[in-house]
Amino acid sequence: MQNEINIPIVLDAVRKVGDVFLKNYKQNAIPQSMDELLRQLEDIDILCLTSLKEDLFPEFPNIPWHIGDEFNTDSQRNPAGQHAYWLCDAMDGAIQYLQHIPGWTINLALIYDGKPFFSVIYDPLANEMFWAKDGEGAFMNGKELKISHKTDxxxxxxxxxxxxxxxxxxxxxxxxxxxxxxxxxxxxxxxxxxxxxxxxxxxxxxxxxxxxxxxxxxxxxxxxxxxxxxxxxxxxxxxxxxxxxxxxxxxxxxxxxxxxxxxxxxxx
Missing domain, CATH: 3.40.190.80 (D-Maltodextrin-Binding Protein; domain 2)
Incomplete structure (x- = not known):
């Protein structure tokens, strides 16, 4: 894996698919059955993964992909066996998205030797792109982030x-x-x-x-x-x-x- 990654390419890919979801936000009927809910969740996964893979494959042709299935408890106990891989939460907050309420993002992390090396969280509704690279700080829309220093x-x-x-x-x-x-x-x-x-x-x-x-x-x-x-x-x-x-x-x-x-x- 490259230690120096083309960050703008990754951010652009995440923004592109996030903005597709933003355009379609509240356009589909709220699911009324489990079958309907599962189908729409699967549609979200397919759209997100297809777009990201298509845009990032030319820059990262040898890095495999994993979907972060939070319903699978056992799979979350250990990182995957690959030296490097993309871990994608196609939509964190997908239930909110399907219910037509705020609180949904596109999350992507590049895992290197079992640890997050680079990650992106894009909130299309707020037009805020958060990202961080191991050892190089965290940023939102180009501004460096710092934690709160409250004492009360x-x-x-x-x-x-x-x-x-x-x-x-x-x-x-x-x-x-x-x-x-x-x-x-x-x-x-x-x-x-x-x-x-x-x-x-x-x-x-x-x-x-x-x-x-x-x-x-x-x-x-x-x-x-x-x-x-x-x-x-x-x-x-x-x-x-x-x-x-x-x-x-x-x-x-x-x-x-x-x-x-x-x-x-x-x-x-």
Missing amino acids: LAVMLSVFEYGHQDKSNIDLNKKIGSTVTKLLDNFGIVRNYGPHGLQLAYVGAGRIDLFVQDDLDTFNWIAGLLIAREAGAAILTTDGKPWKWGSESLLVAQKSITEKYLQIKSTK
């Missing part, structure tokens, strides 16, 4: 998320519920927004102060993780350990905020 929890915006695992596990439900309660009791503003990767990019942009999730969601996280990390955020598990591929929780914020959250979490 009362003015901090915290967000919680959850994945698509089977929630019949009572302990997991209780864990998520406890997390939400701790956030409500200690942070001034608590939200659940939808597109995981975009929320992580927002941490990098200083728009969100803390992101927390108590279950496994690697594919939804991976593009945003690199952006948040390159903007200065700490990337941990909810136990305070360094996050690694396959970790079953995620805590992202500036270091001092993660320390405060872990202290709060440890109290009864």
Whole structure:
């Protein structure tokens, strides 16, 4: 894999397909059955992957592609075996898109030796392109990103998320519920927004102060993780350990905020 990649070509390819979806936004009927929902989700995947592959193959002919299927829990525990590959979340927030509400993006990450090397998150509705390259910073529409430096929890915006695992596990439900309660009791503003990767990019942009999730969601996280990390955020598990591929929780914020959250979490 090339260590120097043609970033404008990648950004243009992501913008192109994102703008196609923007043009078609709210043009299709909201699905009313599971069959209809699955068909429209598949149509999104096909359109996105076809466009990206077509535009990026001339520049990266030897890099294979993987679809980030967040419904497949086991596949998220380890990176693919290839030295380098594209990992595409064809649309993060596809349900919002199909329901005619905001909160959907095109996410693409280039994985190198099991770690994100380059990632892009494009929000067509806001016309915002977030991207980061390992060791070279994070950016939005050409402007370098920096995390929030708030110190007062009362003015901090915290967000919680959850994945698509089977929630019949009572302990997991209780864990998520406890997390939400701790956030409500200690942070001034608590939200659940939808597109995981975009929320992580927002941490990098200083728009969100803390992101927390108590279950496994690697594919939804991976593009945003690199952006948040390159903007200065700490990337941990909810136990305070360094996050690694396959970790079953995620805590992202500036270091001092993660320390405060872990202290709060440890109290009864």
